[in-house]
Amino acid sequence: METVVIVIHLMVVLALVLVVLLQRSEGGALGIGGGGGGGLMSSRGTANILTRATALLAVAFFITSLALSLIAKNQERPGSILDAVPAATDGASAPVTSTEGGSGGILDSLQQQSEPSGPQVPAAQ
Numbered sequence: 001m002e003t004v005v006i007v008i009h010l011m012v013v014l015a016l017v018l019v020v021l022l023q024r025s026e027g028g029a030l031g032i033g034g035g036g037g038g039g040l041m042s043s044r045g046t047a048n049i050l051t052r053a054t055a056l057l058a059v060a061f062f063i064t065s066l067a068l069s070l071i072a073k074n075q076e077r078p079g080s081i082l083d084a085v086p087a088a089t090d091g092a093s094a095p096v097t098s099t100e101g102g103s104g105g106i107l108d109s110l111q112q113q114s115e116p117s118g119p120q121v122p123a124a125q
Helices: 002-022 044-074 106-114
Strands: none
Touching: 002 044
16 A cells, blocks of 8 residues: 555656646746747646646645655554663573663663673683
8 A cells, every 4th residue: 555655656746846847937037938939838728737737736745745654654663673672581691780870771781791601711821
């Protein structure tokens, strides 16, 4: 469902850009685009059609945008890895305690897990 709405949304976006670029410039920016000589956009009816098409495509753009946001809101996402502290599976692991002023968060527990525990090989001399 989400893929269908995304494809429709992209087609609406491309059509909206195309229709806006086809419209005749009403401003006087550098004197281009709104000249007097004929051309494709010289009739008033074509301008009205493009204006209506722009309005319809803008409404379709807003509808598909809202639909995509509602789909994303209602879709279940997996939780973040930072939300859960890894649980100890064996009895050898010590509980997570904060002794050095840390917050006792996930980084502290990972640091404690990375510290070696058990017999150590003496350093070579």
